[in-house]
Amino acid sequence: MTDAVQTLVESLQLERLERNLFRGITPDGMGPRIFGGQVISQSLLAAYETVEDRICHSLHCYFIRPGDPRIPIVFEVDRSRDGGSFTTRRVVAVQHGEQIFNLAASFMAPQDGFEHQSDMPAGPHWSELPDEAEMMREFLKTAPEEMKKWVGRERPIEMRSQDARSYWQGGPKPPVSQNWFRCRTPIGDDAHMHQVILAYASDMNLLSTGMRPHGVHWQTPGFQSASLDHAMWFHKPADFNQWHLYAHESPSASGGRGFIRGSIYAEDGTLVASVAQEGLMRMRAPAG
Numbered sequence: 207m208t209d210a211v212q213t214l215v216e217s218l219q220l221e222r223l224e225r226n227l228f229r230g231i232t233p234d235g236m237g238p239r240i241f242g243g244q245v246i247s248q249s250l251l252a253a254y255e256t257v258e259d260r261i262c263h264s265l266h267c268y269f270i271r272p273g274d275p276r277i278p279i280v281f282e283v284d285r286s287r288d289g290g291s292f293t294t295r296r297v298v299a300v301q302h303g304e305q306i307f308n309l310a311a312s313f314m315a316p317q318d319g320f321e322h323q324s325d326m327p328a329g330p331h332w333s334e335l336p337d338e339a340e341m342m343r344e345f346l347k348t349a350p351e352e353m354k355k356w357v358g359r360e361r362p363i364e365m366r367s368q369d370a371r372s373y374w375q376g377g378p379k380p381p382v383s384q385n386w387f388r389c390r391t392p393i394g395d396d397a398h399m400h401q402v403i404l405a406y407a408s409d410m411n412l413l414s415t416g417m418r419p420h421g422v423h424w425q426t427p428g429f430q431s432a433s434l435d436h437a438m439w440f441h442k443p444a445d446f447n448q449w450h451l452y453a454h455e456s457p458s459a460s461g462g463r464g465f466i467r468g469s470i471y472a473e474d475g476t477l478v479a480s481v482a483q484e485g486l487m488r489m490r491a492p493a494g
Contacts, residue, residue: 240273416464
């Protein structure tokens with residue numbers, strides 16, 4: 207594993223404090239706020255610590271307060287139900303004595319049933335696209351030093367996108383995007399860990415799709431954005447050592463919020479997971 211992937215995997219290892227109580231950390235150098243994908247994946251892992259022989263098929267989350275990367279996060283698991291077919295868990299993440307995040311997840315044993323799926327959308331293959339990290343390094347040559355330190359760090363998720371070249375360019379664009387992604391180096395064959403890291407990566411680039419029609423991005427002066435909620439449905443097992451296509455669309459923005467849907471496909475066209483997220487998207491009111 208590269209250092210970045212090893213750091214991610216290690217940071218996802220939770221310390222059990224009590225039967226239903228766990229503690230997790232944030233790796234150094236991850237920025238002023240905890241990345242949403244981190245607390246999603248750690249909460250899912252906490253839930254898995256209380257579930258036997260069943261696989262998560264869906265999760266629904268709310269981001270309540272910004273996370274503080276300087277201190278640990280405490281995860282409290284509520285064993286809501288252990289039924290004949292489904293297991294339900296609720297996880298509350300706490301810092302400074304207050305909830306920063308909560309997750310509800312449902313688990314079931316694998317079983318046969320009806321099957322259909324939407325087709326993978328057309329677009330460039332990952333082998334035809336540049337590594338976003340390489341393109342970002344080109345952009346950072348003229349960026350402020352603080353941004354270089356944050357954006358230029360090694361990332362555990364490798365991404366390739368046809369939209370990367372135009373991200374920092376102004377002007378409205380269609381509210382759709384695609385990127386290929388995978389773990390930068392292999393993470394073994396633990397199916398739970400592949401699902402957990404897929405959940406981590408599912409929070410990447412969603413809100414930026416909602417920004418596209420409005421000609422704004424993360425560094426636009428006065429622009430404010432943050433994830434508000436996140437939902438994910440796991441349709442098939444994922445091997446995140448391999449490339450997956452993440453196709454986004456944003457059908458709506460209103461009331462200071464943007465709504466984005468995502469579909470994650472394996473390279474062979476299998477629909478692995480679906481994602482939905484709403485996020486804060488607004489210009490700050492002028493001071494005074």
